[in-house]
Amino acid sequence: MKSHTEYLWFSTRERVEFINITDECERVLRESGVREGLMLVSAMHITASIWINDNEPGIWKDAQELLANLAPYNRPYRHNLTGEDNADAHLKNLLVGHEAVIPITNGKLDFGPWQQVFYCEFDGRRRKRVIVKVIGE
Amino acid sequence: MKSHTEYLWFSTRERVEFINITDECERVLRESGVREGLMLVSAMHITASIWINDNEPGIWKDAQELLANLAPYNRPYRHNLTGEDNADAHLKNLLVGHEAVIPITNGKLDFGPWQQVFYCEFDGRRRKRVIVKVIGE
Amino acid sequence: MKSHTEYLWFSTRERVEFINITDECERVLRESGVREGLMLVSAMHITASIWINDNEPGIWKDAQELLANLAPYNRPYRHNLTGEDNADAHLKNLLVGHEAVIPITNGKLDFGPWQQVFYCEFDGRRRKRVIVKVIGE
Numbered sequence: 001m002k003s004h005t006e007y008l009w010f011s012t013r014e015r016v017e018f019i020n021i022t023d024e025c026e027r028v029l030r031e032s033g034v035r036e037g038l039m040l041v042s043a044m045h046i047t048a049s050i051w052i053n054d055n056e057p058g059i060w061k062d063a064q065e066l067l068a069n070l071a072p073y074n075r076p077y078r079h080n081l082t083g084e085d086n087a088d089a090h091l092k093n094l095l096v097g098h099e100a101v102i103p104i105t106n107g108k109l110d111f112g113p114w115q116q117v118f119y120c121e122f123d124g125r126r127r128k129r130v131i132v133k134v135i136g137e
Numbered sequence: 138m139k140s141h142t143e144y145l146w147f148s149t150r151e152r153v154e155f156i157n158i159t160d161e162c163e164r165v166l167r168e169s170g171v172r173e174g175l176m177l178v179s180a181m182h183i184t185a186s187i188w189i190n191d192n193e194p195g196i197w198k199d200a201q202e203l204l205a206n207l208a209p210y211n212r213p214y215r216h217n218l219t220g221e222d223n224a225d226a227h228l229k230n231l232l233v234g235h236e237a238v239i240p241i242t243n244g245k246l247d248f249g250p251w252q253q254v255f256y257c258e259f260d261g262r263r264r265k266r267v268i269v270k271v272i273g274e
Numbered sequence: 275m276k277s278h279t280e281y282l283w284f285s286t287r288e289r290v291e292f293i294n295i296t297d298e299c300e301r302v303l304r305e306s307g308v309r310e311g312l313m314l315v316s317a318m319h320i321t322a323s324i325w326i327n328d329n330e331p332g333i334w335k336d337a338q339e340l341l342a343n344l345a346p347y348n349r350p351y352r353h354n355l356t357g358e359d360n361a362d363a364h365l366k367n368l369l370v371g372h373e374a375v376i377p378i379t380n381g382k383l384d385f386g387p388w389q390q391v392f393y394c395e396f397d398g399r400r401r402k403r404v405i406v407k408v409i410g411e
Binding site: 138173174175188189190191193194195196198199200203204207232233234237238239240242247248249251252272273274 | 275277279312314316317318319320344345351352353354355356361364365367368369371372373375403405407409
Binding site for chain 2: 001036037038051052053054056057058059061062063066067070095096097100101102103105110111112114115135136137
């Protein structure tokens with residue numbers, strides 16, 4: 001079994017921002033040499049998520065608006081009593097999830113026609129990391 | 138390491154519909170010959186999800202109603218300005234997630250007594266695919 | 275490829291309760307002997323979830339409150355017509371998800387500084403199980 005691990009760093013300009021990382025994931029796959037296996041893409045902070053969806057800016061805004069309605073910024077959250085202001089970002093992570101697991105077949109990300117990988121930042125403007133780990137053969 | 142990949146096709150009668158695919162997943166596992174490993178079950182479209190839950194039609198309806206409340210059909214979503222009418226289906230995918238990863242132990246899906254695998258269609262009435270990929274030994 | 279499987283049992287005092295299981299996951303990893311691979315942590319019941327987040331009780335309460343607002347206990351759910359009272363717990367599982375997949379690098383859970391693993395019980399006060407499965411080398 002082969003394994004290959006890389007860390008992607010992000011520092012977004014906006015507090016909430018989605019970034020298409022499909023090309024980076026494909027690059028990591030090529031460097032891994034894996035032809036059949038799984039790729040794990042996972043946020044290493046607890047105020048960000050990975051989402052597989054559409055490379056269409058309208059849907060990113062729709063998603064950000066939905067999440068802002070469900071878990072608005074700066075409400076009287078208990079977590080914010082610790083001095084933080086990012087409880088909403090933890091709650092967005094709760095709803096969207098931490099990671100994606102992507103199938104690798106014949107040396108490619110085995111995606112349908114519209115699938116792209118996004119890093120979803122909910123509390124940005126500082127350096128944060130994503131792990132991309134490939135296992136297989 | 139062994140790997141085995143199959144694609145399941147669906148074309149639902151309803152726009153929103155849940156389909157129990159546990160038997161199909163078990164069949165793919167048998168064909169893989171894997172005794173210890175992981176099964177990835179993942180929607181290949183971005184308007185569908187995989188959910189592990191109960192083989193009880195009432196809870197499917199409850200889930201569909203909750204998602205219809207959180208992300209209703211045909212609101213003024215930005216994504217629908219592109220000519221699509223399925224932004225709500227992308228948002229349901231955001232909340233439910235894309236995939237399930239299932240443990241394989243002693244040649245079986247290592248499930249508790251009530252766990253079943255569902256394909257959750259949010260924008261059906263056309264041909265769409267799910268990948269089932271098994272890795273292990 | 276090595277694999278190693280353990281089952282963790284829980285019986286919470288409260289109906290809804292989050293339990294930090296990071297130490298247990300690290301113990302299972304040590305026993306597996308795996309240095310590079312993946313760990314799957316997955317609820318074996320359909321009224322519980324796994325969440326990777328912060329070891330801070332305020333955010334657990336914020337998360338429980340958000341989920342209680344989105345899927346309140348004891349509404350006229352169809353599932354509860356079967357004689358159950360736990361439809362809300364199934365819906366919380368829908369929103370949070372079933373499992374976490376954790377990267378293993380150099381024999382450690384490859385986590386950022388704040389990541390911890392939580393068992394999220396939504397219908398407790400009875401014995402329920404989580405599977406922890408490690409694959410790798």
